[in-house]
Amino acid sequence: MTWTADELVAFIARVLYEVTKNGLTLDYAFQKVKQRWRRLDSFKVFYDASFDAVRHYYLLRHLASALLGSTSAKAVARTWFVYRADKLLYNRDLVERYRRRVLKRARARPEEALASLETLRGDLPRYLSVKYSYHPAIVETLLANLPPEEVERILDAGNNTWIWLRVNTLKTDVDKALKMLEREAEVEPHPRIPFALLLKKAKRPVQYLTAVRTFAAVPQDLASIYAVLSLDPAPGEKILDLAAAPGMKTSLIVQLAEGRAKVVAADFSAKRVARMKHLLKALGAGDAVEVVRADSRRLKTRRFDKALLDAPCTSSGAFTKEPAVKIYPRVEEAPRYGTLQRELLANALSLAEKVVYAVCSIMPQEGEEVVASAPAKAEKPHPDLAPAYRGGPGGRTFPHIHKSEAFYIALVQKNL
Ligand SMILES: C[S@@+](CC[C@H](N)C(=O)[O-])C[C@H]1O[C@@H](n2cnc3c(N)ncnc32)[C@H](O)[C@@H]1O
Incomplete structure (x- = not known):
């Protein structure tokens, strides 16, 4: 091993600082800290540990306060080591030694600090926010729109990452892709979508799998797949994708x-x-x-049979993939995005008969409310989708149901 526990803790603390104080995404923060670090053979453990610490930040901060009397990035990183290091590091000896060192100066035992969480039970939003480590605004938004038991299931499931692979049938067929993948990974086909495969285990990171490097399969979240399935593209149709880059959904169309x-x-x-x-x-x-290249609010062109509007948004539904979203869901930007989304949807409806509106957001201001304000009728476009919030138009995907990001999706058609 070429690094020490102190180094790992210092690294995690810097990543936490970049995410919590400077608002960076996990990958940006990781790259920034890595650049100024001494060379290591592999940064995999450092990346995984940083990801885990950012994902569990609110809980760790609460525990750091009870355990060490501090909520500094360093204290939170040390607390990560006490509670989470054994889940990631194989070297039991290293974990135990560092843990003992931290606990020597602790104000409470680890079980006592954990038990202090129960004192928050009377304040449900705060309790859920700390227990599952989400910004209070995420918890409050979900509680305002869904029953508390379902909110808890979403928050719990949202602390997992599922990697879905879409077989690219423009390059190969499902059987061949499966054979190729099975040499390097374990995958499970979706029960109703044969070209969607859940990656269960892999010998190497997903981007290095042969099938992915040769574009026989592409990583694509199931929520994105549902957005395109909702459009039901067929040969011979004229289809417009209004917010298309980098083209993942376009290629599925x-x-x-x-x-x-x-x-x-x-x-x-x-x-x-x-x-x-x-x-x-x-x-x-x-x-x-x-x-x-166009501003799709103003794009004027011939008429299309169908349009996909995968709208620019807060990305507050991306918490399964991007743990920094749990700390900065940018909910305060929802009204600004709402205005942009309404303008884009209005233009989409002027250009196509049927529009699928999709958005990676938990905010009703970017989903149900945008669609309800359009002079059009809207429906849930795919039977697998969960109902929209509060009986609103359209449907939603959730981690606890779909093992996916949280998307809002609706089929919108101009009133006839
Ligand atoms: C959610 S991303 C699209 C992802 C893409 N559909 C995919 O699956 O690969 C939203 C996109 O909207 C684009 N965008 C933002 N404002 C726009 C506008 N006024 N007109 C057209 N595109 C816009 C952004 O550049 C961004 O690429």
Whole structure:
């Protein structure tokens, strides 16, 4: 081993600082800290530990206060070691020695600090926020829209990451992709979506699997797959994707239409449009898609049969993949995004008969309320989706039901 427990704790503390004080995502924070670190053979343990500490930040902060009388990033990182290191590190000796060192100066025993959580039970939002480590605004939003037992199941399930792989049938078929994957990983096909595979175990990180490197399979969350299935793309149709970059859903549209739909993919960001062109080509979808850089609020073009609006948003539904979202869900930005989403949806409805509106957000201001305000009728577009909040239009995906990110999805059609 080429690193010490002190080093690991110092690294985690810096990542926590970058996420909590500077609002960085986990990956940005990790890269920033890593750049200034001494060279190590592998940073895998450092990454996994940082991810875990950010994911459990609110709980660890509460425990750090009870245990060490401090909520500094260093105290939270030390507390991570006491409660979580044994779940990630194989070296029992190292874990025990460092744990003993920390606990020597502790004000309470680890079980006592944990038991102090129960004193919060009278304040349900606070209790759930600390127990499952979510920003209070996430808990409050969910409690305002769903029964408390279901909220607790969502928060608990949201502390898992599921990696879904979509077989890219533009390059191969499901059987061949399965054979290729089975050499390096264990996957489980979705019971009703044969091209969607849940990655259970892998010999290497997902991006290094042969099937992924050769674009026979692409990592794509099940919620995103449901958004495109909701559009039900078919050969011969004219389909517009209004917020398309980097093109993951566009490429699934092409795949489901067996490469025989006329697809236009628009996005505002020049950088992301360039990336999209590259990705669509690599996935074998390049020839079927016309890529345009445009502000889709104002895009005027011919009429389409269908449109997908995978709207820009707070990403507050991405907490299973991005643990920093649990600390900074950016809910205060929901009204600004709501305005943009309404404008985009209005234009989408002027360009296509049927519009699928999808958004990776737990905020009703970005989901139900945007769709309800459109002069159009809306419905739940796929039977697998959970109901929308409070009997509202559309449907939702959740980690505890779908093993996915939390999306809002609706099929919207102009009133006839
Ligand atoms: C959620 S992401 C889309 C992800 C994409 N659909 C995929 O599956 O790969 C939202 C996108 O909306 C784009 N966007 C933001 N404002 C826009 C606008 N006014 N017109 C067009 N695109 C916009 C952003 O550049 C971003 O790429």
